[in-house]
Amino acid sequence: MPEHDSLQVDGEVEVPTRLTFEILCGVDQSFQIPDISQLVPSRKGTAIRLNGVLSLVKPTERATYLGLHSSSDDFHASIPLQAVRDSAIIIYRQDDAPLSRDGGGPFRFYIPNHAECHTSEIDECANVKFIDRIELTAEKGHDNRPDDDASHAALHAK
């Protein structure tokens, strides 16, 4: 069971790693986005580039899909790695504290140039909140994003 305040990164990687707020704060500045409102005007916080995390865990050549798991509310997405490798970020900090649950924290996956909900594999629904595990896989993995308007509306009504 992943711990709630940490982010396990495993699967098709050479170095499975359990990330914490402190570890992410210490990742090289070149991978940090101190103020994400410069990238996404409506969002606040500090993020790390997915690339920064991948540099720590070293994906294998077989890694093709990125699995984003939120066990706390059982929400999961599996998206093609190559399409988001250079653009996706993980928001993990607001001021000097971990990102709040209200903000999707402690770890929130985010694709700045996402498509509208259920128009593409790389859609807004893939911006998974409360992620506690990132799993790299060779094939598409578990994905329970809403795939039509009705299931989407039902999710948002929760």
Ligand SMILES: Nc1nc2c(c(=O)[nH]1)N[C@H]1C(S)=C(S)[C@@H](COP(=O)(O)O)O[C@H]1N2
């Ligand atoms: N853990 C989790 N992440 C989630 C969801 C969810 O229900 N649970 N909903 C998704 C959907 S369908 C959308 S459209 C976006 C909405 O993000 P927002 O609440 O920041 O606008 O979050 C996505 N991330």
Ligand SMILES: [Mo]
């Ligand atoms: Mo969505």
